[in-house]
Amino acid sequence: MDKSGIIKPVLDASYPMISHGKGIYLYDTDGKRYIDGSSGAITANIGHGVEEIADAMEKQAKQIAFVYRSHFTSAPAERLANKLASLAPGNLNWTFFVNSGSEATETALKVAIQYFQEQGIRTKTKIISRWTSYHGITLGALSMSGHALRRERFSALLEDFPAVAAPYCYHCPLKKTYPGCGLACGNDLERAIQEIGAENIAAFIFEPIVGAAGGAVTPPPGYYEKIKEICDRHNILTIADEVMTGMGRTGKMFAVEHWGIEPDIMTLGKGMSAGYTPMAATMVSDRIINVIRKGSKIVMSGHTFSANPLSAAVCGEVIDYMEKHELVRNAEEQGKKLMASLQDLQKKYPIIGEVRGKGLLCGLELVSDLPTRVPFSATHRVGETLISLCFKNGLVIYPAFGGVTGFEGDSVLISPPLTITSFQIYEMLRILEESMEELMNGLVSAGIL
Numbered sequence: 001m002d003k004s005g006i007i008k009p010v011l012d013a014s015y016p017m018i019s020h021g022k023g024i025y026l027y028d029t030d031g032k033r034y035i036d037g038s039s040g041a042i043t044a045n046i047g048h049g050v051e052e053i054a055d056a057m058e059k060q061a062k063q064i065a066f067v068y069r070s071h072f073t074s075a076p077a078e079r080l081a082n083k084l085a086s087l088a089p090g091n092l093n094w095t096f097f098v099n100s101g102s103e104a105t106e107t108a109l110k111v112a113i114q115y116f117q118e119q120g121i122r123t124k125t126k127i128i129s130r131w132t133s134y135h136g137i138t139l140g141a142l143s144m145s146g147h148a149l150r151r152e153r154f155s156a157l158l159e160d161f162p163a164v165a166a167p168y169c170y171h172c173p174l175k176k177t178y179p180g181c182g183l184a185c186g187n188d189l190e191r192a193i194q195e196i197g198a199e200n201i202a203a204f205i206f207e208p209i210v211g212a213a214g215g216a217v218t219p220p221p222g223y224y225e226k227i228k229e230i231c232d233r234h235n236i237l238t239i240a241d242e243v244m245t246g247m248g249r250t251g252k253m254f255a256v257e258h259w260g261i262e263p264d265i266m267t268l269g270k271g272m273s274a275g276y277t278p279m280a281a282t283m284v285s286d287r288i289i290n291v292i293r294k295g296s297k298i299v300m301s302g303h304t305f306s307a308n309p310l311s312a313a314v315c316g317e318v319i320d321y322m323e324k325h326e327l328v329r330n331a332e333e334q335g336k337k338l339m340a341s342l343q344d345l346q347k348k349y350p351i352i353g354e355v356r357g358k359g360l361l362c363g364l365e366l367v368s369d370l371p372t373r374v375p376f377s378a379t380h381r382v383g384e385t386l387i388s389l390c391f392k393n394g395l396v397i398y399p400a401f402g403g404v405t406g407f408e409g410d411s412v413l414i415s416p417p418l419t420i421t422s423f424q425i426y427e428m429l430r431i432l433e434e435s436m437e438e439l440m441n442g443l444v445s446a447g448i449l
């Protein structure tokens with residue numbers, strides 16, 4: 001055993017050593033090629049090894065890499081903030097830069113509470129979230145996340161924030177069926193507000209499409225319109241967590257555009273830098289900034305590396321690259337093809353219970369019994385096995401299980417870079433199919449199926 005080293009996700013497990021990447025492909029030091037079918041953690045949106053980004057990085061690093069945000073502003077950070085404001089829906093015109101999605105969630109929480117405090121409303125301090133959600137790993141963000149597995153060890157330290165039913169029709173937590181349910185999951189928010197008191201609630205946070213906790217769980221029509229109406233009526237802010245869904249991933253620049261809703265706060269991460277640098281953001285509407293401007297004038301948050309010019313230049317270049325290559329449109333078009341191919345695969349393999357998502361954020365949920373939607377027992381590790389088989393066969397996909405409370409589940413995310421071509425989708429599907437075949441054979445010979 002080594003006497004020192006990096007703490008790996010699973011201690012003492014062996015991980016291949018990466019050599020380099022180009023486009024959707026990754027190569028390890030043994031020369032094995034992988035298709036990055038999940039863009040890492042749904043991050044490498046423009047693909048790997050893009051020269052323009054490396055050039056922008058070099059240029060900025062030579063000019064000025066770091067200044068502290070209380071001392072100087074910089075052209076790359078100003079330009080990026082203005083660009084994001086021009087792209088974002090509604091009046092989300094103000095950006096607070098941070099370094100990770102978790103920090104973006106923490107900042108959203110603080111800004112929401114501050115908005116009410118500046119107006120002398122000191123009781124509005126709770127944030128409602130949904131069961132089956134993930135907003136980050138830090139304690140504030142975990143308090144707002146309905147991710148059972150990631151909360152488990154730290155439950156004693158987490159804030160007692162309320163959570164409501166997720167719009168998860170395939171396994172409705174309220175045991176109802178759409179549309180006869182009358183959007184009961186939306187009504188569950190109203191119930192929680194009545195129970196806790198609107199005077200105690202600052203905001204409601206949601207991932208427009210649930211990613212890591214559920215595998216591209218997509219709400220039914222009408223859900224977000226209902227949520228927005230309820231929140232507005234009770235003077236509760238809406239926080240859209242677009243860390244995973246934002247920056248073109250779902251075939252629109254931001255996933256909220258699918259429902260035409262305008263949140264008060266929006267968080268970004270992952271695809272914003274496409275993995276070329278750690279950077280994330282919390283975008284805030286005019287309404288909130290105007291209140292803070294009239295009050296203390298200070299958003300009480302910040303990190304050493306916030307808004308550093310190097311990362312800002314990289315993110316600016318990522319957006320330019322996306323626009324130049326029309327990657328949002330490509331995500332929409334190729335997403336339709338990927339979804340259709342996954343639906344074909346579903347017809348062949350009865351353990352694929354549901355194929356869901358939008359654009360290039362696609363989820364597969366595996367079940368042991370198709371008619372009853374009963375999941376596999378967690379002890380059988382079916383989702384993990386599929387992921388390992390794909391990896392062995394040269395395809396990286398992403399786990400999205402452990403988030404659901406009340407039952408075990410095996411969902412995976414298939415979310416390749418937004419640059420993917422039709423041929424590459426075909427290549428990816430061949431490996432997925434080969435891996436599904438091996439999985440089925442293994443389940444049958446183990447007597448699980």
Ligand code: PMP
Pocket residue numbers: 041099100101102103105134135136137207211212241242243244245269270
């Ligand atoms: N929000 C969402 C929706 C996410 O998917 C993630 C990361 N999976 C986060 C927040 C946290 O981001 P980070 O890992 O960069 O802290």
